[in-house]
Amino acid sequence: MSLNLFLQNVANGLSLGSLYALIAIGYTMVYGILRLINFAHGEIFMLAPYFLYFGVLIFHLPWWASIIAAIALTAMTGMLSERIAYKPLRDAPRISALISAIGVSFFLQNLAIVVFSGIPKSVHRPAFFTRLYRFGEIRIQSTLFASIIVSSIFLTLLLYVVYRTKTGLAMRAISTDIETSRLMAADVNKAISITFIIGSALAAVGGILWGLRFPQLFPTMGMIPGLKAFIAAVVGGIGNIPGAMLGGLILGMTEILFVAFLPAVSGYRDAFVFLILILILLFKPDGILGKKVQEKV
Amino acid sequence: MRKSLFVLTLAILIIAISSSALAADVVKLGIAEPMTGAMAVGGELCMRGYELAHEQKPTVLGKTVELILVDNKSDKVEAASAVSRLIERDGVVAVFVSYGSGMAIPGGEVANKAGIPLLSGTATNPLVTQGKDFVFRTCFIDPFQGEVMARYTFENLGIKKAALLVDIAQDYSVGLANFYKRTFEELGGEIVSDTKYNTGDQDFSAQLSQVIASGAEALFFPGYFGDVALIAIQGRELGYEGQYLGGDTLHNPVLIELAGEAAEGLIASTFFAEDQPATPESEKYAALFREKYGLAPDAVSILTYDSYNLMLDAIERAGSFDPAAIRDALAVTKGFQGAGGSVTINETGDAIKPAVLVKVVNGEYKYETTVNP
DSSP, X not given: OXXXXXXXXXXHHHHHXXXXXXXXXXXXXXXXXXXXXXXXXXXXXXXXXXXXXXXXXXXXXXXXXXXXXXXXXXXXXXXXXXXXXXXXXXTSOHHHHHHHHHHHHHHHHHHHHHHHOSSOEEOOOOHXXXXXXXXXXXXXXXXXXXXXXXXXXXXXXXXXXXXXXHHHHHHHHHHHOHHHHHHTTOOHHHHHHHHHHHHHHHHHHHHHHHHHHSOEEOTTTTHHHHHHHHHHHHHHOTTOHHHXXXXXXXXXXXXXXXXXXXXXXXXXXXXXXXXXXXXXXXXXXXXXXXXXXXOOO | OHHHHHHHHHHHXXXXXXXXXXXXXXXXXXXXXXXXXXXXXXXXXXXXXXXXXXXXOOEETTEEEXXXXXXXXXXXXXXXXXXXXXXXXXXXXXXXXXXXXXXXXXXXXXXXXXXXXXXXXXXXXXXXXXXXXXXXXSSOOHHHHHHHHHHIIIIISOOOEEEEEEETTOHHHHHHHHHHHHHHHHTTOEEEEEEEEOTTOOOOHHHXXXXXXXXXXXXXXXXXXXXXXXXXXXXXXXXXXXXXEEOGGGOOHHXXXXXXXXXXXXXXXXXXXXXXXXXXXXXXXXXXXXXXXXXXXXXXXXXXXXXXXXXXXXXHHHTSOOHHHHHHHHHTOOSEEETTEEEXXXXXXXXXXXXXXXXXXTTEEEEEEEEOO
């Protein structure tokens, strides 16, 4: 493999990995605070570019306004899903909430098939997002820069909210012990709602950038990216926010290099990724940046 | 108590009698297509053809045709059970399975065992009809299609180096790519890059970077149109300037809508071109289709339209609803005037018809050339 081809693939890997990272941050945040694997994250992710599509097409909003509206609507949907499907189960065994999350995922996916139809829709991309940057032979899509910038901004914001604000304090308290937090007069419901709003907004931003990078919308588009983000979160150490970002980048890079070096089996890249998940769970279940957590008895 | 039991029995009797009386005027034909899952769009296109044909011709031999649809969920295992459900539970006299060779192959096996004729509109993989007396199709097969495209690439376009990008999850894609490769190499061409993907993948940057580095002048991607639209866009973004080529799945206006500029110049082998109607039926069909759906006709619905009409034609020629008689009538089909060209069924149950090549020019499919078998 020539150096140019290798560098091009590194750029491809970064481009894909930065998108995984963005989705994985939201995934890991909800897990870190509620110990809930929100399987509906991929469907929340899918809704955002659809909202954007309809904002531009039906309401003729300028694209920046549609993006803001889409993020807000998606965040609302995420919060509502928590109120309806997870809140009543807060004191139930953890597995019940997990099953409920799978239910929400299927519900949103099938609702999207009924409402939006199964025929894929094309995404109109503002000129900035179709732009290409050339570095010698290497070509890089502008979405790569957009996703790196956006992820860094959100990462900083998120770390600020979690470690420097009162709500963040409540979030961290809930992640340690939800009962005691209640006794200490923390507003548990508010903190959890905010967690879901931020997590879903992150999924929305990821979904919109994904839609601009891969301009095609269909109701099942969130399934595989959602699973990949989950794997990225596990690789980085689930619950750990910088870890999720690192995991996303590693996963994107691994996928691209797998295809680049083994083109004959390139169709099995997802199988390879799931194999990595199994190996990580077997040999380093806490992930790269994860801490060993003592299970409370 | 006794009285209510009597009323109940009476009600059941009445229902049983009336439904059997109704059944006498109805002939049931089964449809097993993907209505959900990765190929739901294909299923939707198929239904347009069946429904349009059914509206035009709702009766045969004095009975009303009832179409019973079962979703095969884009799944190969479900495809087999969908067909057996139609045969065993609904008692259909014939079955249609069109979209996805991967689903038509197991579906055909079930129908063949049960002795019920199965007609496929669009499944082009040779295994669909191979060794199955009761399975037929209204399209040509991939060895022919692959050869036509390979010859066209080498001889007409003068291209000596081509690349393949194949969907490993689809029998259609794998088969067609192999036949293309075989002819292209026999002619003296070289396949310089052979990469794969899986249905539903969205990122193709690594494969396309390899195609570009290999110096291929043409990229042959015989996949389903949703995936191909993304490949076409990403290829152009990464700076690939070669010729895009594909099979009949790429003759679909939705592809152009999805890929936009990137689809320009793409050449696909298909069954008809709207601007070069093969039969009077073709013109009639295009007008009907545009009126009902407001869209340009695609390669899928035109063939499901033809399969419905061919099935009714076979029933009329057989003069009965006996599955074996319908099978015998289908087997001797000669010069049936379909919208997607004239259909003659050969000894393996496949349609012998010319391949039509279309090219995307200014966002529309334009007739390029016809290749006779």
